[in-house]
Amino acid sequence: MINTEDPTDPKNAAVQDGVYIDTAYLTYHPLVDHPSVLTYFATTPFFNPDSSNNLLHIQNLPPVLEHLRSQTGREYVVDDALSKPPHLWVVKEQLRKNRDTVEMLHMFFILNGSVMRCTNLKEVLVTRCQKIAHSLRKVQ
Numbered sequence: 001m002i003n004t005e006d007p008t009d010p011k012n013a014a015v016q017d018g019v020y021i022d023t024a025y026l027t028y029h030p031l032v033d034h035p036s037v038l039t040y041f042a043t044t045p046f047f048n049p050d051s052s053n054n055l056l057h058i059q060n061l062p063p064v065l066e067h068l069r070s071q072t073g074r075e076y077v078v079d080d081a082l083s084k085p086p087h088l089w090v091v092k093e094q095l096r097k098n099r100d101t102v103e104m105l106h107m108f109f110i111l112n113g114s115v116m117r118c119t120n121l122k123e124v125l126v127t128r129c130q131k132i133a134h135s136l137r138k139v140q
Contacts (some may be wrong), residue, residue, distance in 0.1 A: 020044045020115040030086070031117050032077045037089045037110065044115050046108055052096065062139060069099045079107075087112055090100060 022043060025100045030124040031037050041047055042054065061067050075096055082090035089110040094102040107118040 013083050018116060020046065021113050023113070025114045031089060031110065031113065032086060037091065037126070038076060040089050040113075041108070041115065043109070046093075046115060046117060047108075048093075051075055068096065072096050072098065074105070075102075082109075 008113050015087055022040075024135065025040065025043060029036060029040065031040055038053060042057070048054075048108050050073070050075050051066055052075040055071065056062070065077065068077065073096060076092055077092050079090040091108045093106040093108070094104045096102050096106065106120070108119060109116055
């Protein structure tokens with residue numbers, strides 16, 4: 001989870017309007033495959049250091065699906081069906097409950113190196129309801 005309240009966190013300085021990009025990193029590490037995308041994503045404030053991906057990294061194991069399936073908890077995977085390499089990559093944050101069961105938590109897209117979190121339906125509906133309520137208060 002991003003802590004946008006803490007101005008001393010250096011990762012927050014790189015997030016502008018919910019978008020993160022590290023052009024210096026991308027200059028030397030282009031996003032060409034799943035490992036490069038997940039490594040770049042791990043540098044963002046969206047990445048949870050308690051994830052299975054990070055645990056595998058600490059153990060010097062690649063975050064391939066077989067290794068992730070052997071763990072439970074939060075993980076990040078590249079969605080092949082939605083990604084359009086090399087410019088668009090979609091990363092899913094999911095909660096693995098067992099080897100075959102996952103619950104999707106968030107989706108992120110990386111467009112030409114810019115990382116953004118996708119809004120979910122609940123967030124859209126809450127925002128629209130708030131706008132309606134505000135408009136109704138104005139009418140009264």
